[in-house]
Amino acid sequence: MLSPAVTGESQLVSLDSTNQPGGSGSPLFGLNQQALAARMAAIGEPGWRGKQLTEAIYRQRLTDLNEITTLPKPLRRRIAAEGWQVGRPSIVQVFQSVDGTERYLVKAGEQTVETVWMPEGDDGEAGDGSDSTDSRVPQVSTLRPGITIKLGAPDPSHLGTRDSDESQPGTGHHSTGAVGGNRFRATICVSSQVGCAVNCQFCLTAKLGLQRNLTAGEIAGQVISVFDRHAVEVGRDRVNLVFMGMGEPFLNFANFMAAVRLLVEEVGLSPRRMTVSTSGIVPGIERFAQESPEVRPKLAISLNAPNDRIREEIMPINRKWPIEAVMDAVRQVQLRPRERITFEYVLLAGITDQPEHAREVARLVRRTGLPAKVNLIAWNPGPGIAYTMPQPEAVEKFRATLAGEGIPTYLRKPRGRDIYAACGQLKRTVEG
Numbered sequence: 001m002l003s004p005a006v007t008g009e010s011q012l013v014s015l016d017s018t019n020q021p022g023g024s025g026s027p028l029f030g031l032n033q034q035a036l037a038a039r040m041a042a043i044g045e046p047g048w049r050g051k052q053l054t055e056a057i058y059r060q061r062l063t064d065l066n067e068i069t070t071l072p073k074p075l076r077r078r079i080a081a082e083g084w085q086v087g088r089p090s091i092v093q094v095f096q097s098v099d100g101t102e103r104y105l106v107k108a109g110e111q112t113v114e115t116v117w118m119p120e121g122d123d124g125e126a127g128d129g130s131d132s133t134d135s136r137v138p139q140v141s142t143l144r145p146g147i148t149i150k151l152g153a154p155d156p157s158h159l160g161t162r163d164s165d166e167s168q169p170g171t172g173h174h175s176t177g178a179v180g181g182n183r184f185r186a187t188i189c190v191s192s193q194v195g196c197a198v199n200c201q202f203c204l205t206a207k208l209g210l211q212r213n214l215t216a217g218e219i220a221g222q223v224i225s226v227f228d229r230h231a232v233e234v235g236r237d238r239v240n241l242v243f244m245g246m247g248e249p250f251l252n253f254a255n256f257m258a259a260v261r262l263l264v265e266e267v268g269l270s271p272r273r274m275t276v277s278t279s280g281i282v283p284g285i286e287r288f289a290q291e292s293p294e295v296r297p298k299l300a301i302s303l304n305a306p307n308d309r310i311r312e313e314i315m316p317i318n319r320k321w322p323i324e325a326v327m328d329a330v331r332q333v334q335l336r337p338r339e340r341i342t343f344e345y346v347l348l349a350g351i352t353d354q355p356e357h358a359r360e361v362a363r364l365v366r367r368t369g370l371p372a373k374v375n376l377i378a379w380n381p382g383p384g385i386a387y388t389m390p391q392p393e394a395v396e397k398f399r400a401t402l403a404g405e406g407i408p409t410y411l412r413k414p415r416g417r418d419i420y421a422a423c424g425q426l427k428r429t430v431e432g
């Protein structure tokens with residue numbers, strides 16, 4: 001059954017309205033420089049105060065108005081008295097995996113959403129494997145599974161993975177507590193909605209249904225809060241962002257793109273280090289195709305099946321937008337040099353993991369004419385979902401068959417399964 005949110009255009013439009021903070025008591029975090037300048041202008045301050053606020057909130061990552069010493073003290077007092085607040089979403093709980101992955105509950109209003117930190121990435125979304133195959137990368141220290149730790153400064157022993165032989169002197173105060181100013185390699189998986197309306201049969205997030213869209217500040221805030229926790233230095237550390245957490249980013253398009261713009265324009269991240277994954281929301285892909293390559297992340301499509309018949313069964317949304325319609329939309333995206341479209345493919349035992357499926361996927365991908373690669377994901381189990389994990393031999397055979405057909409194929413490492421942080425497992429599982 002299609003869930004109501006994906007059966008009608010009107011529903012789609014209502015899901016997509018921007019949800020930006022407005023009044024004077026609302027958070028500053030989430031507003032871009034222009035909007036911050038307008039806030040300042042409205043209280044009779046010069047527009048360049050907007051730039052000072054931008055620097056403080058997004059570059060210095062300050063969370064308290066009082067710390068923004070570039071603003072004169074009386075002004076700080078005045079805006080605080082008027083109810084202004086930075087209002088950045090904060091991490092309220094941390095679950096740590098034996099493999100170094102951390103899953104966070106990040107406060108968004110009255111609810112929490114999930115964000116995942118994966119030192120070294122998952123072999124999938126550097127995309128071409130360049131992120132994590134470097135044997136020089138030291139392993140993170142051993143962690144006990146499922147520990148919930150208190151808030152506060154992270155313990156440097158599990159900050160993440162740093163490239164020890166590419167050390168550069170750490171400069172800013174954010175490098176304190178990190179190991180000798182070396183570079184990080186990590187991937188952050190970001191949520192775009194609380195829950196999801198799309199109802200893919202194999203996904204735990206689907207069980208929540210859609211609760212609400214996140215604002216741009218709540219989406220970008222997940223990234224900045226995790227940057228803070230791991231003392232990430234923008235421009236030095238190699239952190240990839242994947243918009244593959246809870247929710248369907250293209251059913252919250254305006255807020256999702258506003259968050260990306262904040263991360264690119266105000267925080268200083270490269271959109272080439274970001275990948276957004278969609279289940280195939282055609283109007284969303286078409287809007288995405290209109291975005292400038294200066295801010296547009298890379299695109300991943302959750303293909304997950306070799307044909308419409310199987311896809312329809314596991315992803316009811318396929319009845320609204322079948323594979324060919326999705327591919328037509330994807331072809332409208334103007335790719336940058338060397339950029340490829342990622343097709344994600346979840347292997348479900350007996351349903352999508354047979355060698356004939358791999359050959360069919362190869363034909364399908366070739367037919368699209370797109371420069372593409374396939375990221376295989378062995379299905380991660382979840383309570384109440386009646387699928388079976390594929391056998392390792394089936395996964396390997398599938399990979400080899402697809403690669404043998406000449407399709408660049410990567411196998412995504414399951415990260416943080418023990419703490420419910422792996423793909424499709426995000427459901428605010430507080431037990432860890």
Ligand code: SAH
Nearest residue numbers: 203244247277278279302344379380423424
């Ligand atoms: N809603 C978006 C992005 C979040 S899901 C989308 O569907 O693309 C991110 C990826 O996890 C998708 O490719 C999805 O197919 C995959 N996924 C969902 N549940 C999974 C599970 N239980 N095991 C493995 N992968 C899963």
Ligand code: SF4
Nearest residue numbers: 196198200203206279
């Ligand atoms: Fe939503 Fe993606 Fe899960 Fe499908 S796989 S239900 S689109 S989060």
